[in-house]
Amino acid sequence: MITGITGQDGQYLAELLNSKGYEVFGLVKGQNNPRIELIQAELPFVELVSGDLQDLSSLVAALEQVQPDEVYNLGAISFVALSFKQAELTANVTGLGVLRLLEAVRMVGGSSGNPIRFYQASSSEMFGKVRESPQTEQTPFYPRSPYGVAKVFGHDITVNYRDSYGLFACSGILFNHESPRRGIEFVTRKVTNAVARIKLGLQETLVLGDLEPRRDWGFAGDYVQAMWLMLQQDQPSDYVVATGHTHSVREFVDAAFRHVGLDDWERFVQQDPRFFRPAEVDLLVGDATKARTELGWKPEVDFDSLVAMMVDHDLRYEARKAGLELP
Numbered sequence: 001m002i003t004g005i006t007g008q009d010g011q012y013l014a015e016l017l018n019s020k021g022y023e024v025f026g027l028v029k030g031q032n033n034p035r036i037e038l039i040q041a042e043l044p045f046v047e048l049v050s051g052d053l054q055d056l057s058s059l060v061a062a063l064e065q066v067q068p069d070e071v072y073n074l075g076a077i078s079f080v081a082l083s084f085k086q087a088e089l090t091a092n093v094t095g096l097g098v099l100r101l102l103e104a105v106r107m108v109g110g111s112s113g114n115p116i117r118f119y120q121a122s123s124s125e126m127f128g129k130v131r132e133s134p135q136t137e138q139t140p141f142y143p144r145s146p147y148g149v150a151k152v153f154g155h156d157i158t159v160n161y162r163d164s165y166g167l168f169a170c171s172g173i174l175f176n177h178e179s180p181r182r183g184i185e186f187v188t189r190k191v192t193n194a195v196a197r198i199k200l201g202l203q204e205t206l207v208l209g210d211l212e213p214r215r216d217w218g219f220a221g222d223y224v225q226a227m228w229l230m231l232q233q234d235q236p237s238d239y240v241v242a243t244g245h246t247h248s249v250r251e252f253v254d255a256a257f258r259h260v261g262l263d264d265w266e267r268f269v270q271q272d273p274r275f276f277r278p279a280e281v282d283l284l285v286g287d288a289t290k291a292r293t294e295l296g297w298k299p300e301v302d303f304d305s306l307v308a309m310m311v312d313h314d315l316r317y318e319a320r321k322a323g324l325e326l327p
């Protein structure tokens with residue numbers, strides 16, 4: 001069972017699990033989520049409407065109905081900028097939602113020889129104001145947003161349920177992971193979509209916030225492999241999942257514009273304080289040695305290929321929408 005099925009990670013994970021012969025159940029928010037129809041058209045998963053992690057009894061009912069072997073909790077208010085404006089909701093869904101789902105897993109339990117395995121989507125945002133680089137599973141947390149604080153709670157309560165009740169619960173500390181399916185509010189997709197539209201003559205400017213923060217950007221399709229691998233091990237544990245390379249927002253913008261031959265990109269980009277955050281995470285770069293050695297996981301898509309994949313997708317997507325020929 002997957003929560004957060006409509007996000008990019010939920011879609012890639014459902015595809016991966018389907019390819020491995022699982023029957024996938026998606027726990028989704030709201031009855032009329034338009035993205036569900038889109039996904040259902042492509043994926044043989046069964047929708048299971050059960051709120052948005054705010055109600056324990058409906059989570060228990062969902063687990064009792066499905067009797068899953070594995071539960072992947074990808075559900076969250078995941079946009080960091082929004083979490084400053086919706087701090088209480090973020091704490092409730094992104095933080096307490098993990099506790100409710102763990103509690104439901106503990107109560108339902110699974111069959112005796114086959115207890116439910118649980119994956120928690122932890123985040124590099126937990127490292128926040130970093131005091132060491134690269135960040136590992138041992139690096140202390142110093143979250144810089146309500147989202148990061150809620151994720152620290154989700155991470156710690158997952159470890160606590162593993163220690164207290166012997167649950168097979170794993171936490172994947174995933175660094176930023178992107179794809180053509182990324183929501184348009186996140187900086188990578190906002191940039192690649194704008195680059196495509198500017199190249200096609202559909203848009204003139206791209207308005208951004210701070211161009212200096214550095215992120216370790218990987219491909220979401222690679223990262224869901226690590227999630228699945230964690231739940232196939234003999235023992236549950238926590239893993240950093242990252243590429244080990246860091247780039248600034250400025251470098252991402254530069255690579256995206258250059259990919260379409262617009263080397264003088266500064267003339268298209270403006271900055272607006274609206275897109276700056278009350279507190280920023282300046283530098284993230286992960287050390288995924290543990291995932292590489294214990295899970296045999298490694299990223300396949302590098303930074304330049306990721307930028308190219310996303311820009312090329314958005315060029316095709318925007319050209320098709322506008323009825324234009326590709327340049």
Ligand SMILES: C[C@H]1O[C@H](OP(=O)(O)OP(=O)(O)OC[C@H]2O[C@@H](n3cnc4c(=O)[nH]c(N)nc43)[C@H](O)[C@@H]2O)[C@@H](O)[C@@H](O)C1=O
Nearest residue numbers: 078080123124125175176185186187188208209210213275
């Ligand atoms: C691992 C982690 O990864 C993601 O969190 P994020 O790193 O905040 O992602 P983002 O794409 O919103 O921002 C990246 C950087 O880009 C800067 N930036 C500049 N100008 C704009 C701008 O115009 N929009 C946005 N969104 N960011 C901007 C912004 O200030 C920040 O420094 C989520 O998946 C989260 O769920 C998660 O777990």
